[in-house]
Amino acid sequence: MHSLNPADTSQNAVDSTGESSRLAPEHRKRLEELYQHLAELRDRSIGYPCNQKFDYSELYPFLDLTINNVGDPFSGSNFRMNTHEIEREVLTEFARWTEIPDDDYWGYVTNGGTEGNMYGLYLAREIHPDGIVYFSEDTHYSVAKILRLQHTRSIMIRSREGGEIDYEDLEESIKIHREVPPIIFVNVGTTMTGAIDDLYKIREILDRLCISRYYLHVDAALSGLILPFINNPPPWNFASGADSISISGHKMLGSPLPCGVALARKTHVERIARLVEYVGALDTTISGSRNAFTPLILWHALKQKGEIGFREIILNSLKVADYAVERLNEIGVEAWRHVNSITVVFPRPSAALLEKWILAPYGEIAHLIAMPNVTRDTIDHFVDDFEKDLITGSKAPKTDETK
Numbered sequence: 061m062h063s064l065n066p067a068d069t070s071q072n073a074v075d076s077t078g079e080s081s082r083l084a085p086e087h088r089k090r091l092e093e094l095y096q097h098l099a100e101l102r103d104r105s106i107g108y109p110c111n112q113k114f115d116y117s118e119l120y121p122f123l124d125l126t127i128n129n130v131g132d133p134f135s136g137s138n139f140r141m142n143t144h145e146i147e148r149e150v151l152t153e154f155a156r157w158t159e160i161p162d163d164d165y166w167g168y169v170t171n172g173g174t175e176g177n178m179y180g181l182y183l184a185r186e187i188h189p190d191g192i193v194y195f196s197e198d199t200h201y202s203v204a205k206i207l208r209l210q211h212t213r214s215i216m217i218r219s220r221e222g223g224e225i226d227y228e229d230l231e232e233s234i235k236i237h238r239e240v241p242p243i244i245f246v247n248v249g250t251t252m253t254g255a256i257d258d259l260y261k262i263r264e265i266l267d268r269l270c271i272s273r274y275y276l277h278v279d280a281a282l283s284g285l286i287l288p289f290i291n292n293p294p295p296w297n298f299a300s301g302a303d304s305i306s307i308s309g310h311k312m313l314g315s316p317l318p319c320g321v322a323l324a325r326k327t328h329v330e331r332i333a334r335l336v337e338y339v340g341a342l343d344t345t346i347s348g349s350r351n352a353f354t355p356l357i358l359w360h361a362l363k364q365k366g367e368i369g370f371r372e373i374i375l376n377s378l379k380v381a382d383y384a385v386e387r388l389n390e391i392g393v394e395a396w397r398h399v400n401s402i403t404v405v406f407p408r409p410s411a412a413l414l415e416k417w418i419l420a421p422y423g424e425i426a427h428l429i430a431m432p433n434v435t436r437d438t439i440d441h442f443v444d445d446f447e448k449d450l451i452t453g454s455k456a457p458k459t460d461e462t463k
């Protein structure tokens with residue numbers, strides 16, 4: 061762990077002009093306090109899907125360099141201070157896990173799941189300019205914003221109880237607009253409940269309606285790094301018909317910087333590629349300048365853990381999620397989880413508990429996510445707090461709001 065202690069003279073760096081690059085003591089103290097505050101929150105942060113367990117200290121020397129992955133990772137670029145080669149290695153692994161044919165894949169490391177979803181919807185709109193996007197009401201909030209930005213027509217579909225898309229509502233809606241190619245936004249692990257839309261059922265609907273022009277984008281922000289490592293996963297990837305997939309990197313793998321991976325069929329991407337002389341690269345990505353450090357982080361995680369390591373980590377997280385369900389049920393809290401999901405859903409607790417454990421509420425429910433840094437011990441502490449909260453909550457005098 062880096063020391064931010066102002067008294068630590070080992071970090072008394074001197075730059076090439078002989079000047080000290082250290083901050084004044086009051087500024088260092090400010091950083092020290094911020095660091096301590098954040099480190100303390102980390103241990104109670106169980107509501108959001110951020111794996112906090114990692115050690116990338118071997119990569120710190122790269123922070124001395126201004127590196128930039130501008131351009132297409134597969135096409136080369138004039139700006140050679142990049143990590144494109146490492147980025148391609150990362151993409152090759154993700155391509156294997158998402159079962160996309162070797163000769164028809166393309167992708168890049170994004171700023172996160174949102175950018176990957178934007179990319180998929182952008183490709184879809186370029187291929188079907190008149191298309192309508194169908195997305196369920198449990199879809200991540202950022203998708204509505206992406207659709208507004210892209211001026212794409214869209215229809216929100218009802219969700220079933222549990223968070224999966226309502227297939228009857230989807231079929232009826234597509235039927236009404238059957239002359240227009242559907243672009244279906246498929247959730248593989250919804251934000252609140254970890255529900256997975258069934259790609260086969262969706263394709264059956266399209267077959268029944270004799271629709272041959274369509275696009276399937278899969279948002280697998282969290283589950284995209286769970287499903288490749290479990291036995292008998294549901295249909296979710298390119299082998300099951302996806303045209304593009306977005307996966308977050310900072311969620312399951314763990315990264316101090318937000319990142320993700322966008323993957324798509326190469327034939328789709330070729331339709332939007334433009335050569336830009338200034339950077340000497342194909343302009344296939346959404347951002348121009350791109351983070352060259354995050355591909356190193358993803359690569360480090362892949363090499364350090366390997367496929368066997370990932371399997372163990374996922375299995376353990378599923379066990380911790382089960383343990384959380386059991387322990388919460390024991391104290392009378394109706395907690396549950398979907399198969400293959402590490403998201404544990406329960407009735408919304410008090411504001412104090414939400415705040416203390418940095419939980420994500422949505423209407424009547426809240427959830428915790430058994431990320432690799434969440435242990436049985438963490439769950440025990442959380443359940444103790446929940447139990448106390450139930451007792452004090454039930455004794456608290458009723459206010460107008462709670463009557």
Ligand SMILES: Cc1ncc(COP(=O)(O)O)c(C=O)c1O
Nearest residue numbers: 172173174200249250251281308
């Ligand atoms: C299902 C889903 N999609 C997309 C996103 C957005 O991903 P990011 O935060 O990596 O941009 C999230 C984030 O929680 C998510 O849960």
